Amino acid sequence: MFFYAARRFGLALLILFVAVTVMFLMIRAVPGDPVQIMLGPRATPELQARLTAELALDQPIIKQLMIFYGNMLQGDLGIDVFSGRSVTTIVFQQLPHTLWLIFASITWSASLGIALGAYAAAHPNTAIDRAAAAVSVSFVAAPAFVVALLSLLIFAVHLQWFPAIGAGEGFWDRLNHLVLPAFAIGLSWVGYIARLVRASMLEVMGESHVRTARAFGLSERRIVLIYALRIAILPVVTVIGVGMGFLLSSAVFAEIVFARPGLGKLVIDSITTRNYPIVMGSVLISTGLFVISTALADLINAWLDPRARAAR
Amino acid sequence: MSDTLLELDCLSVDYETSRGDLKALRDISFDVKKGEIVGIVGESGCGKSTLISSILRLTAPNTRFREGEIRFKGRNLLAASEKQMRDLRGADMSIVFQDPMQTHNPVLTIGRQMLDIQHRSRSPKAEKLARAARMLGALGIPDPEARLKQYPHEFSGGMRQRIAIAMALMSEPDLLIADEPTTALDATLEVQIIERLQELQREMNCAVLFISHHLGVIAELCDRVVVMYAGAVVESGEVREIFHNPKHPYTRRLIDCDPGHIKTRARVLPTIPGEVPDLAALPQGCVFRDRCTQAMPHCAAQVPPLSKLEEAHHAACWLNHGEVPA
């Protein structure tokens, strides 16, 4: 397991390296002089020259890349053009808000989705199964920003059950502020995960080893919850790991709608002001999150499934 | 109380399919006495697995029990509640399923699975694990304590088969059902396992319903044999009778081309020319007629009944009926 984990994270680092390099080159390939865009048309040539030198834009591209990685390894993602603060500090200030939001969203939606799916699979073609299917499909069809707006209007503005904006102070207040955005992001996942678990569960329940478990008189409850579910959630773990990209983009919407601090809001704000170092830093962190979450998903799968451990 | 443990009485089982009902078992009758070993032979697809999963009522969802009874210790299992069936499974009757590679849960250790099947026992966990290790040892798995910590994919097919047998015997059942439990083994191992099974069977005095493709194994192990063809019993009787004095052309063909006779071992039952009839559209009369060299006009008209020829020897063939009605 240790070697597996080490190898998997090695791979994650490699993927991160490739992704960040490609991104770096893509941003540099965008037409137009970034310095001019950042400083505006009325900046003096001296000012432009200073910023160009600061951002190392006058160096060959390979050199720029090396400087970028060199700084990155020291935890330096550059300086915010406007405030002069370190990008690393700014990004890591916002990161926890987004992480909590994603974590809360996926926790509630995965637990509910898995429970619904497992229940539906254990009672296939009953009224409850059909109802779950109908609800699931309608949940899947609901985009996060629509749910975010509607829940904001209904639960925050009209009913006033939950706060409408911000992230809150102190544990309980923060939690209270998390409810609506996490609901909005997670809702479509509930249905999706429920459908996935149901299908995968039905397949596993038809496998020979389940028949063996039944042939020894094990209770149906034990068979479903321990013998089958552990195999049936393997694809779900992978889907959630890969789905981190979607979660991040839903988080952007939720952060805008609920005016929450976070990576999403940071990226949007800095794009509108062409604050490239911040954009680059946030995108780098998001990519890192994505790569880490897929690696984590693989590790969880390896922990759940001994065959995956052996295969690699 | 009689010494009959299991009785199948005119059992007919269909599979519902899109092509219509597939008559997988028709009018099956035979019994298994306490402590007796009964073998079932027959070509692939003749309904052996359907038969044994029906006994445990662990059949595919499209299975329909059309007629007949399965009585275990006098009680009709087809009328028993799901709870009553669950109480029997893995306690009074155990089963070794056909495919050893798929039979264990892939994500739980063998030890965990062997622990779980002892859910009826109140012994402490350590004792249950020790029992599991002893049972694996009895079936010739070396270093059983350590191997309990391993997962199914870390064992070879032959070992998994032995683990399956060990698990089935753990509750000391009254009836052990084994579906081709030696097919995944090589010849020497097969002999070893059969001998171990025989010893354990005598020790526990359990009855065994043993399915095999291998007539040699059946002859070695069993007291009685049931020969099946296309979902029906064509002949049944004591092993010596069946092998020395077969009364059904199908049985004779099986014995004639048995690997034991032709001195080379084969993994599958030797093939007999012709094809098994389509179970969804059975022909009139005897099902073996098309492949039988001794078929008579009457065979096309009427299904031959499984009739008693001698004490404990039944066959379903018109050849055994002195005068055949024209």
Ligand SMILES: Nc1ncnc2c1ncn2[C@@H]1O[C@H](COP(=O)(O)OP(=O)(O)OP(=O)(O)O)[C@@H](O)[C@H]1O
């Ligand atoms: N769930 C099912 N639905 C429809 N037909 C089935 C189903 N299960 C089995 N059958 C068919 O029923 C017949 C009997 O199958 P069964 O598995 O009992 O044969 P078998 O004697 O065990 O064969 P083998 O020696 O290959 O294991 C076959 O024709 C098979 O194709």
Ligand SMILES: [Mg+2]
């Ligand atoms: Mg079979």
